[in-house]
Amino acid sequence: MSNSFVARFVGGSPATVALRLVVVSFVVGFLLDAFGFDPTTLVNDVVRMGRRLVENGFADLRQFGRMLLTGALVVVPVWIVLRLLDAGKGR
8 A cells, every 4th residue: 555655646656757757857957958057057046036036025115115105295294184174174
């Protein structure tokens, strides 16, 4: 039962699947090497992309906060004046 679970989980005989993975990994590695990619470059590019996403995301949050404060400088005083005028009408 344990062997059939493993075979179903990996998609066939574990030895056959391991051999297929080795062959496919070698072919993909050969093609990537032919195009000038190596593991260090790929990992560094992924890390750099993640850093850029975080930096740009925080920059966008700062920009959002700046726009919110700019709008609040106009909206809140106008709202207070309107509330005061509305309170004066109720009397």
